[in-house]
Amino acid sequence: MADKNAIEVRGASKIFGTGEAQVAALDNVSVSIRENEFFTLLGPSGCGKTTLLRLIAGFDYPTDGEILLYGQDIAPLPPFKRPVNTVFQSYALFPHMTVAQNIAFGLEMLGKPRAEIDGRVAEMLRLVRMEALKDRRTSQISGGQQQRVALARALAPQPKVLLLDEPLSALDYKLRKEMQIELKRLQNQTGITFIFVTHDQEEALTMSDRIAVMSSGRILQVGSPWDIYDRPAERFVADFIGETNFLDADVVSATGDGRATVRLSSGVEIPATFPASVMPEGKVTIVIRPEHARVAAPNGTSAHVGHIENVVYLGTDTHFHVRLDDGTPFIVRQQNSRNGNSQTSFAAAERVGIEFGRDVAQILKD
């Protein structure tokens, strides 16, 4: 993969309002998005992800900072002069035009010859499988179909970067799953850089090459889905992405290659990893995903001991809500497979030991 940057945001801030009522929607954000990657901005509503997207699209202007597209500062350009297209959350399909007219719009505005427009529109209709409905009004098609048209319309002018603002949020669960795969396919097929905004962590994990987790106008961590999920740098990131357990621990030793040994409150010592930017010492919080732990009858190898408060059966797996002896809640997720592994079942109030797999603990920043 070429490691060229399609978009580079440098120190972008966006402040809304004036005086007392000032709100920083974006607070000195810098991020680089590589060519051809599927990049996701993930965060809860109000975290600034949509603001960042709007700055790149040109609907808003940064209060401070630069936005580069292939090295060129695009901040002074109005949206219609940026080779960047958007798929809107509301789709924003033109209600007075047909499906085909919607898709043709951008090409017409670029002054492309009619033949080329017709060719591109046909190609786009094929790409999103909407040939049969090309003459329908956009109000006469379903939500999923509108979504495809919005995609086709934004892709038709062959933008350098495609911006997608929570495009799947209006769809029901099943359709959303289908569209996730469809979007991934379209990205592979077109080779266009996608910047995808979502608050749905699962969506982000399944689709993205890289994810930036945002909160309160700042980017907390950028990394691959694996990085973000298994090696969260901050509590917010660990908490926002999936269920997780936080434990107090003391650092026993740490080495420069990101490996450390920590002592749990039970006195047991386990290995842990930590983000490269800090050297952990003293009291720290470690994070362990529920599926990386097991419940077993308490014995000498148990990292922690506690009792079960609640057992939640979820079909594919079972959640054990455990209260550790030091009072900390801890969740264990175990798969309900019948592939030969002996499956011990535990009931509420039973005393259990918690066991960890290898390399499962991650030390958080501060």
Next chain:
Amino acid sequence: MASAQESARIAEREDIRNRWLLSAPALVIIFLAAIGPLFIMLAYSFMAKGDYGDVKFGQFSLDGWFSVFLQRDIFDDTVSLADAHLTIFWRSVRLSLMTTFVTLVLGFPTAYFIATRPQNRREVWLFLVTIPFWTNLLIRTFAMQEVIRNEGILNTALMMLGVIKSPIQILYTDTAIMFGMVYVYLPLMVLPLYAAMEKLDFRLVEAGYDLYAGRFQVLRRLIIPLVKPGIIAGSILVFIPSLGAYVTPRVLGGGKNMMLGNLIELQFGQGRNWPLGAAISITLMVVVMTALLIYVRGAARAGTDNNG
């Protein structure tokens, strides 16, 4: 004993009967003092004219309708088009169309301007449009008369600026009537346009800019088509009262430059030709109703278009 279904039906019938009783006073008043007289006027248009106004009661005649567009020569009895009437018809239509056009040109940007203000300030701007709207039409016409008269501030200002050397005669011309109607009916254009623009989804405008449309293309390809119902409503609301205008041409046209409203009045006054006046009135009403009907049809169609 009545079944539940039956008693429900009885209750519903009673409800509808009560609803008729409740609306009866309004319907009766409107029938007696608005709709009923129109039918009597229709009857009058088919009677012979009285010698001193009114009609010869019960005496059937088509003279009234005949005279709307035609005239019979006094000497040789040849039939020809009634030029005087046609001129007035044509002036009415022409001035109404021009008024509609000018109010649209002024009103569209104004409504857009108001609709794009922050929410709390929109109300104030809108209020500024509403005040002249609720101000007496005669007073507004009179105010316009003062502005455009020879010694008025328009001529004074133009002379001071050196654009003209001596005052131009605007008052008592067709232009004066148009100025007056534009002034008087402008709020009727702005209000429905604003209503349509307020509902305009600016995300569509964003999408337009995102897809490389410039300012003018966004206006032409997106904003104008999207607020078309407002444009049509405003145009109808201005065109209809313009066509039937009476006060404005009377005050600003100075008697010579008549419109249909003044022609009708003339038949009931000095003209002493009530059947003709009635016939012209009905013609005017039919034109207006037709315009309204076309509009309502169009609006209904637009409604179904947008709702799937």
Next chain:
Amino acid sequence: MARRFDIRAQPGFATIAMITFFLLYLPIVTLVAYAFNAGNSIAVWEGFSLRWFVSAANNDVVQQAALRSLIIAVFAATISTTVATMAALATTRTRPYRGLTFKYAFINQPLMVPEIVTAVALLIVFSRIKVWTGYSGLGYLIAAHTAFCIPFAYLPIRARLEGMDLTLERAAADLYATPWMTFRRITLPILRPGIVAGFMLAFVISLDDVVITEFVKSGGQDTLPTYMLGQLRRIVTPEINAIATVFLALSVAIVTAFFFLNRKKA
């Protein structure tokens, strides 16, 4: 810093809007200004004076016309608001029934026919009735005004009713209120802003009417607008401006009250 690109702006629109507002207010301001002219002219400014207000106030004809306008407006607005309220109750919050569309069309009819047409139709009918009955009082004007005020009174009342939940009345009925008590204690109080708005609209509309009044009135029954219309044919003195200014102030006061009434509600 980047130059801003405002999504909502269109070049020149703000300028045209300002011109429009200027044009809307220039004539009114001129008219009001000359009401305070000391001289006899409505074109040459000769200094500030209230003399024309005094002369208008002392003019018997003006006084009577003003009184007549008010009487007609009070009657027309009261009657039309009452019957419009009843009609609104009868035409909202129901499944469509036979005749409902007919009622809408009927009630809004005065809005759809050009005023001059209604005016001459009323002239025809009323002049005949005047001959038959010998009665030529204000009743004709009040009847005519009431009819064209009904749709104006009806609109805000209906709008208010449509935003009103029937469950409130059902709850009252559930709590043993008779239909009449329900109406008195529940429907009417909630409906009141709509009724007040309807009354004020009807009042202003009646007060402003020129055309229908001009054709329906008997001799010596001038209202303020028809009096002014008559005066415009003569040499106009600033007295007309003074009358117009007072009139204007009254309308603006009512509309402003209406504006703030609606605003508080919203």
